[in-house]
Amino acid sequence: MTPPVLKPEYEALVSAWAELADSGIVRLSSLPAGEEELLHAVIERPGAPLVAISAGVHGDEPAGPSALLQVVREGLPEEFSYALWPCTNPAGYRMGTRRNGGGRDINRSYGGEMTAESRAVADSWPSRTPILALDLHEDPETTAFYCYERIAVGEHRAADLVERLESAGIPIQHDLREVDLGLSSEEAGRLGLWRLERGWVRSLGHDPGAIIGGSPYSVWAASHGVPHSFTFESPGLGAWETRVGALVLAVRTALHFTSRE
Ligand SMILES: [Zn+2]
Numbered sequence: 001m002t003p004p005v006l007k008p009e010y011e012a013l014v015s016a017w018a019e020l021a022d023s024g025i026v027r028l029s030s031l032p033a034g035e036e037e038l039l040h041a042v043i044e045r046p047g048a049p050l051v052a053i054s055a056g057v058h059g060d061e062p063a064g065p066s067a068l069l070q071v072v073r074e075g076l077p078e079e080f081s082y083a084l085w086p087c088t089n090p091a092g093y094r095m096g097t098r099r100n101g102g103g104r105d106i107n108r109s110y111g112g113e114m115t116a117e118s119r120a121v122a123d124s125w126p127s128r129t130p131i132l133a134l135d136l137h138e139d140p141e142t143t144a145f146y147c148y149e150r151i152a153v154g155e156h157r158a159a160d161l162v163e164r165l166e167s168a169g170i171p172i173q174h175d176l177r178e179v180d181l182g183l184s185s186e187e188a189g190r191l192g193l194w195r196l197e198r199g200w201v202r203s204l205g206h207d208p209g210a211i212i213g214g215s216p217y218s219v220w221a222a223s224h225g226v227p228h229s230f231t232f233e234s235p236g237l238g239a240w241e242t243r244v245g246a247l248v249l250a251v252r253t254a255l256h257f258t259s260r261e
């Protein structure tokens with residue numbers, strides 16, 4: 001079944017971010033990335049801890065860029081500063097493909113031979129370390145939400161986050177053994193990569209780069225000192241409103257938890 005495609009054109013995303021910049025809501029720049037340019041938006045509030053949010057690294061997961069645009073339009077909590085990458089795979093977004101224009105998975109290029117896109121994100125990485133990194137994805141094969149959480153110290157919050165989304169009517173993929181995560185749960189556990197929980201994946205801290213063909217953004221962020229990250233996976237087979245709404249609520253819930261730590 002192919003879900004209806006309701007994603008905005010890439011150029012419409014660019015215009016929407018330019019409007020936010022014109023209104024003084026974000027400071028916007030354009031990062032050269034090979035033949036593409038990546039949007040980069042900053043909301044700086046002096047003294048406020050920094051949160052990094054990225055979206056659209058897989059071009060066939062278009063709800064992420066729409067969700068990030070929506071949360072910024074509706075207003076982000078004022079107690080944080082933000083470094084935002086609204087769509088880190090413009091070519092894939094236009095083509096509707098997971099990979100970039102050169103046929104590479106950008107989210108496996110944070111380490112080893114980087115892509116122009118991952119290099120652009122790395123080069124624009126803020127000089128002070130974010131306290132939280134969020135990465136907005138979809139799973140094109142699922143009808144329900146799940147997420148990955150990686151935390152260096154303190155309590156995992158994903159179980160509470162998933163419960164919050166479920167109580168808001170978002171379908172949750174409780175049994176992740178049915179989902180293709182690239183490796184079987186036994187293999188991932190044996191290699192110390194992750195452990196499956198109810199509706200979320202506990203990332204265990206080892207770099208899966210060598211096993212799954214290159215480092216993802218979340219592992220790279222952790223190696224740059226980010227103590228806490230979530231990778232959200234919206235249900236790509238759901239209704240467009242659910243796909244976007246799940247990510248919007250996940251971002252807001254993660255920020256809410258962070259503000260209370
Ligand atoms: Zn993805």
